[in-house]
Amino acid sequence: MKQLNERQERILLSLKKLDFLNRDQLMKLHRLGKKRNANRILHDLSYYLSSFREGYQAIYYLNKEGREYVNSQKVRKKNSFVNHVLMRNDFYIFMGFPHEWINEAKVKDSKYSVVCDAWFKKGGLYHILEVDHTQKMKENKVKVAEYKNLYKSGEMAAHFGYFPKLIWITTTELRRKQLTELCKGLPCTVYTISDIR
Numbered sequence: 001m002k003q004l005n006e007r008q009e010r011i012l013l014s015l016k017k018l019d020f021l022n023r024d025q026l027m028k029l030h031r032l033g034k035k036r037n038a039n040r041i042l043h044d045l046s047y048y049l050s051s052f053r054e055g056y057q058a059i060y061y062l063n064k065e066g067r068e069y070v071n072s073q074k075v076r077k078k079n080s081f082v083n084h085v086l087m088r089n090d091f092y093i094f095m096g097f098p099h100e101w102i103n104e105a106k107v108k109d110s111k112y113s114v115v116c117d118a119w120f121k122k123g124g125l126y127h128i129l130e131v132d133h134t135q136k137m138k139e140n141k142v143k144v145a146e147y148k149n150l151y152k153s154g155e156m157a158a159h160f161g162y163f164p165k166l167i168w169i170t171t172t173e174l175r176r177k178q179l180t181e182l183c184k185g186l187p188c189t190v191y192t193i194s195d196i197r
Contacts, residue, residue: 004069008045015049015062016072018092019103020085022057028093052078059086084133087193088117091129091169094196098122107164109155114146119164126160132170137178144182151186163187169196 004012007030014029015021021029023038032038042049042058048066051058061076092101098120105119107128118129128147132140147166150156157163168179168190179190 002047004045004048007041009070011041011045012048012062012066012070015060015066016070016074017101017103018085018089019074019076020059020061020082021089022054022059022086024057025086025089025093026060029097054082084117084131087133087169088129088131090193090196091131091167091191092118092120095120095122107150107156109150109153109159111153111155112146112149114143114150125162126164128164128166130166130168132168132175132179134171137175137182140179141182144179144186147183147186165189167191169193 011026011030014026023035023042026032026042027035027038032041042051042060045066048063048069049060050063050066051060053059059078059082062070062072067073067075088103092098100121102119103117105116107114107116107119116128117131120127120129130140130143151163163186166183166186166188168176168183168188170176170179170190170192173192176190176192180188183190
């Protein structure tokens with residue numbers, strides 16, 4: 001196993017943290033310059049990375065050697081959840097790579113709990129991210145009801161001094177309208193993917 005330079009290590013660590021990244025996302029995260037340069041850098045890391053094509057993009061993730069290099073236990077494989085993860089990562093980049101960012105975090109008080117897509121801190125305040133890629137609006141409705149329970153119980157607001165803002169990222173204007181309607185009464189903002197790319 002050869003010793004990697006600092007930038008190469010940072011690329012592997014970002015894949016450890018974010019699971020799957022496409023080339024454009026890696027270019028933004030690591031300032032890899034033009035596509036040709038990015039392709040060369042990623043090619044040099046091919047011993048540590050696996051990739052597959054999704055539309056016009058190559059999606060990268062850590063293979064066995066990459067996981068060993070950055071001490072990651074989490075095995076990633078191509079699955080139907082990949083586009084969901086890429087949307088979450090687009091939002092992470094849009095937010096300016098928050099230092100405090102936890103994927104699949106449990107948000108709870110003494111009575112209610114919900115697993116959010118990401119829990120992060122921005123501008124000194126905590127936020128909750130939910131990604132609406134292809135799930136049924138019925139599932140979103142259930143999740144929003146869980147957040148409303150947390151909001152009404154007041155424990156989180158008492159703990160933080162505020163209720164963390166719920167942020168949704170979705171695919172279309174219609175879904176934005178539906179989610180905005182569902183979240184009435186909650187501190188909530190809904191973005192579409194075109195707002196943040």
